[in-house]
Amino acid sequence: LNDERISLPEYKMFENLVFEIQITTVLYHSFIEQQHDVLYKDSRNLEEINPQQYSYLKDEYKNLIENYMLPAQGWLDYLNEISGKIERKEELFSPKEMELLSSIPDNNVLFDKLTNLKSYMEKYVDLFIKDIDIVLLIKEVILQASKNKIKPLKTQFGTFRGKSFQEVLQISLSIFEILINGYPPKYYARIIEALLDVYIRIPEDKHIIIESLKRIAFPIWEGDKIYFQHSLDFIVIIKSKIGENYEDYIDLITGVSSELLSLDIDKNESINFDSLTIHQSCLPVGKPCKEMRSQVIEYLKKTYIMVSKLDSKLKVIKALDMGTNYPLRGGKDKKLDRLIFENIESILAFYEKELKGNEYSLIQEVETKLLFLSRRSRPEVKLIPNLLNRFERNKEYQMYRLFFGWEYERYDNTKSFKDGDQTRNAKIKKITKEIDTKSLPVWIKRFKEYIHSNSFTLQVSSSNSHEFQNFLRNFAKEKPALAVKVYTKLHNLLDKYAYTYNIILGLFDSSPVTAKKILTKSVNRKSNRYWIAYGIEDFGSLSTKFLSDFFDKLRKTNDISNIVLLIRSLLKKPKLNKGEEHILQIAIKYVSSKHNTSWTRNLYFNEHDDFAIKYLSKETINDILDNLLFAEDLDYHIETILNQISKIYPEELFPFIKNRISKEDSMKEIIPRYSAIPYELFYLDVGTPESVKNFIIDLFKEYKKESLRRWLSTRLISLLLLKIEPEQEISILKLLIDKGEQGSEFALEILEKFDQKPSFTDEIIQYIIKSRVVSKRVKSLIYMIYVHTGVVEGDYGFANYFKETAQRIQEWEKEPALKVFATELSKYLMKKADSEHTSATTERIQREARFKTRS
Known part of the structure; x- marks a missing residue:
């Protein structure tokens, strides 16, 4: 106005x-x-x-x-836009509008527009593309999206996480795959070239692009036709794009090559809906299939020769292995058998020529495949025994096999796994005895070759070096002087792959002073700190100075993960000296200052094991409890810690729980999902029944404003009540009832969960009725308690239970305050008794009739 x-x-x-x-x-x-x-x-x-x-x-x-x-x-917005464009006689995706896609600086907008485009293309791809270079456009969209930053998605529903580049990339790749299916011959080469361009320019998301290329590169089966040409062109296109730069594109080459060598058409199923059958098959063996496999195998051979890294060579071997496999689906015939036979001979001939005698990990991979082929269906391939014999004669490789890998003698039918391990251990012990000052230089050279050959597999798992780790430990234990010489010569390599840890463990058994010297020296290398923090649990008693220097190095670099590991290791030692306990204290205080309790994860204290936590001072225990105030919730692992604490300092437990409750509001500002009340502490040693009673009473007195209803979602109070005497429990439940309506409900729910003597139940319910007007909710809970029968005997067990309970409650009518409620409840129970009696009688008559019929 x-x-x-x-x-x-x-x-x-x-x-x-x-x-x-x-x-x-x-x-x-x-x-x-x-x-x-x-x-x-x-x-x-x-x-x-x-x-x-x-x-x-x-x-x-x-x-x-x-x-x-x-x-x-x-x-809905998109549908409204469509209807508007139809009304205005506009194209839904005009060339001008499409061209603007590649300049949109917001991935949220890009994602929505590409989603709409994909939806339309899935139905009308053959009618859609005109006057638009769709392949170039989508490539430019991907490149633009890679530059855009994630923006919050502001909507009327609130603000949400915006769309990432990876999400835009995925929807763009799915559009390429629609184009492949819509126009098989026309777009293959261009899409592959576009994706390779993207792969080269955006290497950080290469795994997503590789997966898409694998789907696009594989021959496509449509009706009675299978398209091979794009698969045949694929290697040619890769060669033109990456040239001789094999090492940088090894994942792309081996990933797509593995897919092309797979004979399974498992992503293309023909379904006969009349007979409800699914036809799955393998690629038909014809000229295109042979040519494609031959081309891929030859390219992989060249790649193997051109790369120098062992892990790259291993990836090539794994890709070549696909050329020796039968398809998982489809029938086998002579053509298929002949094709695979030729591929195996070609690949094994290549191995015979190119595999070097000191490339132990590569030999091991090939040998595993050969043993598999020899036990399956390829005994006619003469190169299999030839190569196996060659590997058997390679003494250095056989030595390597002793130390690395779980496959040792796995394919020997005359031996079990246990026999194989015993043979291996006996040979390793013999080697340990044979190593002396004279032969040590030769062994140092061997160890260096072995570690180098096995190094890239350690990036994935250390399990294949288990035997070598045990050997180093036993060698350092039995021949410490020689072990020190090995460390002196190879310390950089041993440190890099954490083998120094095994030598130190052995030296602690034979020469502790030497072990501590090497350990002190190792601390200076940052990469060693993980295995040092981890190994403190197994190392002997360590000086305060060493631990203090080690912790200072971790603290200066804010190395929380290794400080957490240090805390775990100290707590799992059998007992701590004063210096170790002091470091534990300051480490706990440090992680507390960061609100970090991750040291509790996967930390379990077995009841019968002897851990340091049992011997800690009260001061240290209080530091631990102060730290646990920051735990999001008291989970199973923390329960085991609290259980140990309750055995030595039980008086600290309940103040700790109450402290968490009192700090809950402030903690939620730091930890939003903070839950102060523990759900359940099944095995907690909570001390004497009197201490439990006092804890519950104090809790309810101190936190009058706390809603008792919050405790209903937990089992802690209920579990604690089981640990006290019935008289004390009655006084606790009456205290709850005095809290009001919610307290009465809580008391009744506790009664419902745990069977009590009838006199106990009656006393609590009478107290509720006398205390206040009974609400509908409380009344329903009382009825539920009396309907809960437990175990009964005989046909009329339920009827007798309800009748006896009704008669007992009728006695309450003598008290004026109970009369009205008791009359109503007893009548209800008598009706239940009559109903159960009738049901039992009917069932009994029917049972007798069935018995007579059978007789």
């Missing part, structure tokens, strides 16, 4: 009034109506009733919005 109108008498009442008009969509309005009283205002006090389940409810609402509501709103 303007000034002139507001001056009129009829509008005077609206002067200085301010109001807001909220405009939204129908979808959002329906959502708001549903969740307004649940999330926005929580008028039903759901969070107070059950915070854990309420938190889950909020998460599910968020999931609903992100995964369903937002896409639905976007889809």
Whole structure:
């Protein structure tokens, strides 16, 4: 209203009034109506009733919005846009509009537009493409998306995480795959070239592109036709794009080559809906298939020769292995058998020529395949025994096999795994005895070759070096002087792959002083700190100075992960000296300052094991409890820690739990999912029944404002009540009832969970009835308790139980305060008794009739 109108008498009442008009969509309005009283205002006090389940409810609402509501709103907007363009006689995807895609600086917008484009192309790809270089366009979109930063997605539902480049990349790749299926001959080469360009320019997401290239490169089966040409062209295109740069593109070469050598058509199924059968097959063996496999195998051979890294060579061998495999699906025939036979001979001839005698890990990979082929269906391939004999004669390789890998003698049918291990251990012990000062230089050279050959597999798993680790430990234990010489010569290599740890362990058994000297020297190398922190559990007693220097190095670099590992190792030692306990204290205080409790993860203290935690001072225990105040919740691993603490300092346990509760609100500002009340502590040694009783009473007295309903989602109080005497439990339950309606409900729910003597149950329920007007909720809980029968005997067990319970409750009618409730309850139970008696009688008659019929 303007000034002139507001001056009129009829509008005077609206002067200085301010109001807001909220405009939204129908979808959002329906959502708001549903969740307004649940999330926005929580008028039903759901969070107070059950915070854990309420938190889950909020998460599910968020999931609903992100995964369903937002896409639905976007889809509705898109449909509205379509209808508008149809009405205006505009093209849905005009060339001009499409060209603008590659310059959009927002991945949220790009993702939506590409999603819409993909949806349309899935139905009308053959009608769609005109006047647009779609391949070039999608490539440029990918490159533009890689430059865009993630922007928050602001919507009427709230602000959400924006779309990442990887999400835009995935939808773009799916459009390429639609083009492949829509225009098999036309777009293959161009799409492959475009993807290779993207691969070269955006290497950080190469795994996503490789997976797409694998799907695109494989021959496509459509109806009665299989398209091979793009597969044949693929290697040619790769060669032109990457030239001689094999090493940098080894994952691309081997990944796609492995797919092309696979004979299975497992992603293309023909389904006969009349007979409900699914036809799965392998590629037909014809000229195109032979030519494609031959081309791929030859390219892999050249790649093997051109790369120098052992891990690259191993990837090539694994890719070549695909050329020796039969398809998993489809029938085998003579043509297929002949093709695979020729491929195996070609690949093995290559190995015979190119495999060097000191490339032990590569030989091991090839040997494993040869043993597999010899036991399956390839005994006619003469190169198999030839190569196996060659490997058997390679003494250095046989020595390597002793130390590395779990495959030793696996394919010897005359021996079990146990026999193989015993043979291996006997040979390793013999080697340990044979090594002396004279032969040591030769062994040092061997160790160097072995570690280098096995080094790249250690990046994946150290399990294949298990025997070598044991050998180093036993060697250092039995021949410490020689072990020190090995360390002196190879310390850089031993440090790099953590083998120094094994030598130090052995030296602690034979020469502790030497072990500590090497350990002190090793600390200076940053890469060693992981295995030092890990090994402190197994190392002997360590000086305060060493531990202090080690911790200082970790603290200066804020190396939290290794400080956490140090804490775990110290706690798992049998006993700590004063210096070790002092370092434990300052390490615990340091992680507490970072609100970090991750040292508790996967830390379990067995009841019968002797760990340092049993012998810690009260001061250290309090430092640990102070740290555990920051734990998001008291899980199973923390329970084992608290259980140990409760055995030595039981008086510290309950103050700790109450302290967590008192700090809950402030902790939630730091840790949003913080839950102060433990769900259950099954094995906790909580001390005497009197201490348990005092804890519960103090808890309820101290936290009057705390809603007792919060405890209903936990089992802690219920479990604690089991540990005290019935008289004490009655006093606790009465204390709960005095808290009001919620306290009465809580007391009844405890009664429902745990069977008690009838006199116990009656006393508690009588106390509730006398204390207040019984609400519907409380009344239903009381009825539920008396209906719960437990175990009964005989046909009329239930009927007798209800009748006896009703008669017992009728005695309450003598007290005026109980009479009305008792009369109603006893009548209800008598009706239950009559109903159960009738049911039991009917069932008995029917059973007798069935028995007579069978007789």
